[in-house]
Amino acid sequence: MGLEILVCIKQVPHPDHFSEIRLDVGSGHIIREGVPAIINPLDRNALEEGLRVKERFSGKVTVISMGPPQAQKALEEALAMGADRGILLCDVAFAGADTLATANTLFYAVRKLGKFDLIYCGNETVDSGTAQVGPQLAELLDIPQVSGVQEVAFVDEKTLEVRRALEHGYMKVRLKLPALLCVTRGINRPRLPTVQSIMEVAQKEMIIWKAKDIGAPPESIGLKGSPTCAAGVYEHKVGRRREIMQGSTEEQVQRTVARLKELGAI
């Protein structure tokens, strides 16, 4: 018995270094050389949720990530937080994926892994932040899903009542397992790895799969499986006055106040 839990994690550039990141003008891909990488912050909340459910009902937590070889680091960190097994989906054939192709890749891996009772995702990533992968994956798996999850209560072992965020309030949704939940940052405080748990990482299972290992058809993954594509990066032109005030601080401030008055802003 026990629950089979899957947590999807993405390795992302560290937000403190965002100013060093550029978009490749041709491909629209992120250039992040030399920028330290971390687990997408909300994916830690997702993992924490998974670990708590496991602690309550017993079970197994698998973490999965599609990404370059260095994404294994993110999975190892998740193992150090307490996950039982890591799966890295790593193949050049996965590269250039849009969200549908990303969801497809995860779908084929889940299909190969077998049944899960609960799948957790972050609501969105900090680097491209579409918030689309979770709902798309759920749809491909044909299981119920909720975005913006703030709170989860078990009505019984097979039924959840979830509170999800709305603009000025919330919505309560009841759903049956298996289900996929996309969590927000208020849901919990992710734990830190302990010395003990870090030592255990080496004993844990880490699987690396390529496209053929999960039986993903080439036309449904990577660039080929992506209905959307980048068509360049451009400067955004806005019609602003761009007047930089001159003089000492006092003069700049006085001129600013005068100018704002002329413009009717104050």
Place this chain on the structure above:
Amino acid sequence: MSNSGEIWVIGEQRRGRLEEVSLELLSKGTALSQRMGVTLSSVLLGDEVEEIARELVFHGAEKVYLLEDARLRYYQSEAYARLLSEVIKEHEPQIILIGATEIGMELAPKVAAKLRTGLTAHCIDLYVGEVDDTPHLIHVVPGWGGNLVMHIICPQRRPQVVTVKPGVLPKAVRDENKKGKIIRVKPDVRDEDFRWIETVEVVEEPPQGKSLESADVVVCGGWGMNALGDFSRVQELADILGGVVAGTRPAMDKGWVEEAWMIGQSGKTVSPGLFVSLGASGAMHYTTGFMGSKVVLAVDHNPQAPIFHVADVGIVGDLREVLPCLIAELKKDRMPRKF
């Protein structure tokens, strides 16, 4: 681009009230439909919402496909996604516009995945343009770095689906003389749609006090406020100007503002009379959140900061000097003159 296939705006209503973003999508939809010579339609799901369907017509929809059922009163994840994808399959629109609300952001990827088609998130603009000499619908999204946007296209699969953040586009003009057809579609709502997932309660209250979206002055602090240690000076400036305090993402991460007061792609979009940006570099993800402001004032000590490209008035200087001075000057200004 094809001249067959309608453009669809998904109307979003909550408990019988139309979300404003639907009207914003209709203004863009009208422009695109005229440019492409195709029909602009809207789809609306709900219970007893014909009046809202008429509003969609008054704002530019030439047709409204109306799906009414008592069980569609609230957004219902599976029922809404299934019914929507079925009307889409039947009528084959080529473009679908959805508001990037909390609900739209969940519904759009579900529908797009059911249709195995492309979905672009958080567009700030849409227009017909050429890529490699072929006309495409260009989806403009915020890119990395200051002032950079990325163009996304969906060359083959149809329909192409996009979400647009509320508050970014202007609203369509209401005209009660506009004529449009309301087409009733009998929704085939099934028990099964609610077996695995069901919305059981919706609680929404309009915010108390001054809301960010309706404020006439927004004073937004960025990471640069670290130099002053906290946000008290931001608050002071906002108080003098009769405005509200907001922050960038690093300011929120730091705990200076709550998530609901973050400006930008992942936060709120505002269009006040005056937007003041203090110690924020001007990343596109941030600046998209206040593009519609009437006047923008920026303060930053880096003259190269991209924020100055999107400002009307700029002060290059250290916030530790500029901010107290600006506050003092405004205080002086607000004092009643003696003679």
